[in-house]
Amino acid sequence: MSMPELGRLEDLPQDYRDDLTAQNLVPLWPSLRAVLPPGKPAPRTRATAWNYAALRPLLLKAGELTPIEKAERRVLVLANPGHGLEKMQASSTIYLGMQLLLPGEWAPAHRHTPNAVRMIVEGTGAYTTVDGEKCVMERGDLILTPTGLWHEHGHDGDQPVVWLDVLDLPMVYYMEAAYVTEGNAQTVTGDAAGMAYQRGGVVPAPLFVRGTSAYPMLRYAWADVRMALQTLARTQPNIEAVQVAYVNPETGGDAQKILGFSALMLRPGETLNLPARSTALVFHVIEGATSVSADASSFALGAADTCCIPGYTPITLVNASAADPCFVFVADDAPLQKKLGVYEVRRP
Numbered sequence: 001m002s003m004p005e006l007g008r009l010e011d012l013p014q015d016y017r018d019d020l021t022a023q024n025l026v027p028l029w030p031s032l033r034a035v036l037p038p039g040k041p042a043p044r045t046r047a048t049a050w051n052y053a054a055l056r057p058l059l060l061k062a063g064e065l066t067p068i069e070k071a072e073r074r075v076l077v078l079a080n081p082g083h084g085l086e087k088m089q090a091s092s093t094i095y096l097g098m099q100l101l102l103p104g105e106w107a108p109a110h111r112h113t114p115n116a117v118r119m120i121v122e123g124t125g126a127y128t129t130v131d132g133e134k135c136v137m138e139r140g141d142l143i144l145t146p147t148g149l150w151h152e153h154g155h156d157g158d159q160p161v162v163w164l165d166v167l168d169l170p171m172v173y174y175m176e177a178a179y180v181t182e183g184n185a186q187t188v189t190g191d192a193a194g195m196a197y198q199r200g201g202v203v204p205a206p207l208f209v210r211g212t213s214a215y216p217m218l219r220y221a222w223a224d225v226r227m228a229l230q231t232l233a234r235t236q237p238n239i240e241a242v243q244v245a246y247v248n249p250e251t252g253g254d255a256q257k258i259l260g261f262s263a264l265m266l267r268p269g270e271t272l273n274l275p276a277r278s279t280a281l282v283f284h285v286i287e288g289a290t291s292v293s294a295d296a297s298s299f300a301l302g303a304a305d306t307c308c309i310p311g312y313t314p315i316t317l318v319n320a321s322a323a324d325p326c327f328v329f330v331a332d333d334a335p336l337q338k339k340l341g342v343y344e345v346r347r348p
Contacts, residue, residue, distance in 0.1 A: 003038055008032065008160035044312040045091045045280050047297035052098075052121070052304035059100045060160065067106045075099045075165060080308060084118045088168075090308045091280035094259065095169040100232075101126050101155045106222040109152035112180040114172040115256045116151075118184055119164040119284060119329050120145040125157015130187035130218050137161060140239045142223025142246055143317050144255060146215045150183055164284055164306065166331050168258040194219050197249035212321070217249050222286065228329065229265040233325070241272055243330075254335040266290055266319035266326040274315040276346040279332040281309045283317075288326030312346065 001323070009030040020026065024312050034042075053190040059076050068074060078096035079085040090096040099118075101107060103125065118128060119142055124234045131149045135141075145151040155161060172178045194217035198206045204211055225244060233242045242265040246255040266272060266288070274281075283292055292299045294309045294317040300320070301307060309315055319326045337343035 001199065004032075007216055016084075026221075034182050040312045043092070043280070043310040043312070044082045045080055045311050046309065047294050047299075047307070047313075048080050048090075048095075049299040049301065049305065049307035050078045050080070052306070053302075055098060056162070056304075057097055059162065063102050063160065066103070066271030067340040068107060073099060073107055074101070078306060079317050082310075087114040088284060090171045091170070091310070091333075093168060093171040093336065094280065094308070094331060095167040096282065096284060096308070097165040097166070097167075098162060098305065099153075100160060101153055101166050102160055103155055103158050104184075105153075105155050107153040108184055110180050111150045111183065113171040113177050114167045115147045115164060115258060116145040116167045117256070117259075117261060117331075119286075120147070121162040121164055123157065123159050124156040125159065126154050126161035127152065128173055129186050129188055130321055132186055133193050133218055134188045134191040135219040136191070137163065138222065140226065140313045140327075140329075142222075142261065144215055144220075144226075146256060147214070150186055152186060164329075166259065166261075166282065168256075168325075168333070168336075171258055171333070171336065176188070177260050182275070194249075198224050207243075211250055213250070215255075216248065217255075220246055220255075225263050229263060229327065230325075233265055233267060242267065257339075258333060258336045260331045260334045264317075264328045266317060266328065266331055268319060269322040269323055270319045272317045274317070275348070276312050276314045277332075277334075278311045278337055278342060278344045279334050280311045281315065282331040283307050283309070284329040284331075286327040286329055288321035288324060290326045291320060291327060292316075293318075295319075304311050305314075316347075 005027045062074055071153045075097040077088045078090055079088050080090050083089040120139050128135045128143050130145050130151045135143045198219045229242055244262040244263050285301045285303050289302045292307055293301050294313045299307050
């Protein structure tokens with residue numbers, strides 16, 4: 001059934017439009033199809049890719065041009081042109097940035113309302129202290145810095161360390177709830193607390209009491225995640241997709257409340273067809289190489305490359321190697337959409 005043509009703003013007399021403006025009023029019908037398009041949304045997010053080999057020299061140059069004291073957080077934002085580069089958004093809800101920490105530097109402690117995670121891209125010797133827990137940074141590790149928790153970054157090594165920041169900043173900013181509080185250096189109270197949760201089926205329960213921390217596990221070591229993916233591929237060879245989710249080990253729910261995170265293994269030579277989902281998807285290659293195709297866009301991604309695909313778009317991933325697996329980190333806003341009741345999957 002075709003939808004009726006609606007009246008345009010230009011169809012209304014100018015004096016009537018002026019009277020509406022004077023009362024801070026706007027007629028809905030001329031813009032109704034824009035805010036409620038038929039069938040599916042019309043996203044501003046564009047399929048966009050960021051090549052790490054191309055941005056890395058610019059990130060290192062930033063280290064030469066701007067000392068950490070003048071930057072606080074030395075980051076190049078991966079901005080989506082569909083939203084306007086000045087908006088600093090990868091999608092409507094996701095912020096991405098490549099952050100650099102040089103040997104001997106310290107990024108001071110602060111806490112903020114947006115949730116953040118760090119996916120470590122390269123280098124050793126750095127760490128993030130979150131709420132007193134020192135989290136070592138190794139390539140492929142995922143480190144949470146949830147809303148309201150103090151965190152700072154330090155570097156005791158001898159080579160640059162780079163990580164991918166993923167925040168729900170656009171969503172929190174849209175709600176007019178985004179702010180930061182500066183603080184002093186934290187006292188380290190422990191490290192590797194999350195290691196107690198690294199094996200499924202058992203969790204700490206001293207005196208038979210389960211933990212109550214909202215974020216009991218802050219560092220998800222890549223060595224363990226990689227092993228879990230390889231085990232899944234070996235023990236379930238017919239599984240549709242070799243994928244694991246980053247979850248809260250106490251509740252089994254999403255690791256954070258707004259954005260969701262997972263790791264995907266593409267088997268050698270594998271082609272994986274993903275149905276259209278209502279969420280935009282971020283893909284970041286940890287190891288290997290893959291092509292990502294969505295509608296008219298196609299990207300060849302190597303190690304440390306990143307792309308963002310808008311929602312309601314079928315996606316095809318192809319492992320570029322017939323001999324080796326490819327490992328991909330995935331971020332989306334499915335947790336938020338599910339809470340709001342707007343999440344959907346459209347299969348052909």
